[in-house]
Amino acid sequence: MHIESPTLKLLLASLTAFSLSQCGPKNEFAPPPPPPVTVSTPIVADQTVYVSFPATLAGVSEVEIRARVRGVLEQSFFEEGKKVEKGAKLFLIEQAPYQATLAASKADVDRANASLALAQANLGRLRRAGPRAVSELDIETAEAEVANAQAMVRQAEAKLDSAEIDLSYTDIQSPVSGRMSRRLVDLGNLVGNGEPTLLTRVVDEKSIRAYYDVPERIMLEYYRRRSEDKDISEHLNKVRLELADGTIYEHLGVIDFIDNKVNESTRTALVRSVFPNPEGELSSGLFARVGYPQEHKDAIMVPSVSVLKDIGGTYVWVVDEKNTVSRRGVTTGPTVQRQQADKNAVPVRDTIITAGLEASDKVIVSGLQRARDGATVTPKMATANQPAKPEQPAELQGK
Incomplete structure (x- = not known):
């Protein structure tokens, strides 16, 4: 005879009820909530982006000072590395040989003038005597002697000028x-x-010229605007x-000079820009980058x-009104920097x-690893953005 105790009956009833509860509809697991992501609407603002090109600086005038006559260098009148004014005395080459040559040239001029005066006096006497006293040949000979004496005077005067020039070259002055x-x-x-x-050498640094090569793909914009008679002076200045x-x-x-030809070897055109240098902060020979402005309205x-970016191209993830993620192909421009509220923080890089993309689109900016085409997410708006500040974009830098 099998006798069931009250305790055993209660235990069997509890196990039966638990088993039945696990087999009912409540046995299904609840799905996880949509993954959270941070979204932001694009910033819309006017931007000026500078396309930059490596350049070499040069003074607006660079002059080599050379000895134009032979002689011993006797004196120097300037301080190395200091400024000089136009016409300032720089060097003195020995002058004695050139002073002697100048004196001899002056004597030659005097001798030629004396010969001319004698020839003219002789011609005058023959003409006064008349054709009965002298022959026509004598008069013609006297006229030729006068002409020859005049030529000798001009030759002597030319040598005198040359001697004076040579003597002046011994006193070397700054041309700028x-x-x-x-x-x-x-x-x-x-x-x-x-x-x-x-x-x-002497370098005029009141203004500095920057010489740089611009690729033809960028020069095409200038050529198109030039052909359409559009005013580009605002950008050039x-x-x-x-x-x-x-x-x-x-x-x-x-920009004060653009070469009239593209170099066939480098596929670039030489361009020159001029910058004022009133405080002398710039110097000839420095390396710099010249930035040409491009406006983005x-x-x-x-x-x-x-x-x-992947094999399919450049894209962003956007979230629609139903919190559904979709891939959106985009065309990108240059990159700019956006200063954060904390001035010590690293600026945010934005891409134009x-x-x-539309200004009203919600773009995923954080949680990109959770984004899948067609997936549902829980979007959270990012903090308010500030307008971006122009940065030199690497992809637009001149090569």
Whole structure:
């Protein structure tokens, strides 16, 4: 006889109820919530982006000072590396030989004038005597002697001018105002012996010229605007200069020369810009980057981290009103920097979108690894953006 205790009956009833509860509809697991992502609408603002090209700086005038006559270099009158004014005395070459040549040339002029006076007096006497006293041949001979004496005077005067010029070359003066280089020849050396010896250089740095090569793909924009008679002077007068340490020169420059031909070997055109240099902050020979402005009206910008690229092209993830993710192909422009509220924080890099995106689109800027085409997400709006500040875009830098 099997006797069930009350405790055993209660245990069996509890196990049966638990088993039935697990087999019912409540046995299904609840789906996870949509993954969270951070979205942001594009910033829309006017932007000026500078296309930059490596350049070499040169003074507006760079003059080599050379010895134009032969002689011993006797004196120097300037301080190396200091500024001089136009007409300032720089060197003195020994003058004694040229002073002697000048004196001899003056004597030759006097001798020629005396010979001319004698020939003219002789011709005058023959003419006064008349044809009965002298023959026509004598008169013609006297006239030829006068003409020859006049030629001798002109020749002597030309030699005198040459002697004066040679003597003036011994006193070397600065042809421009500028900053002096070092003395390349020590005093006491013979200079100008067979060739014009280089003595020093002077560079006029009141203005600085920047020479750089512009690729033909960028020159095409200039050629098109020129052919359409569009005014491009506004851009040509707003080029900027970025120095080797990354600082931007305070004065804007002007493009004053564009070569009339594209180099077939480098596929570039030589361009020159001029920048004022009143404080002497720039020097000839420096490396710099010249920035040419490109205007972007109502530019649409998104954080650069949200712009992705694969074999299918460049794209961003956008979220619609139903919180559904979709891939959106875009065309990108240059990159700019956006200063954060914390001035010590690293600026945010934004990319200008030239096609494929609207200002009202919600772009995923954080949680990109959770984005899938057609997936549902839980979007959270990012903090308010500030307008971007122009940055030199690497993809637009001149090569």
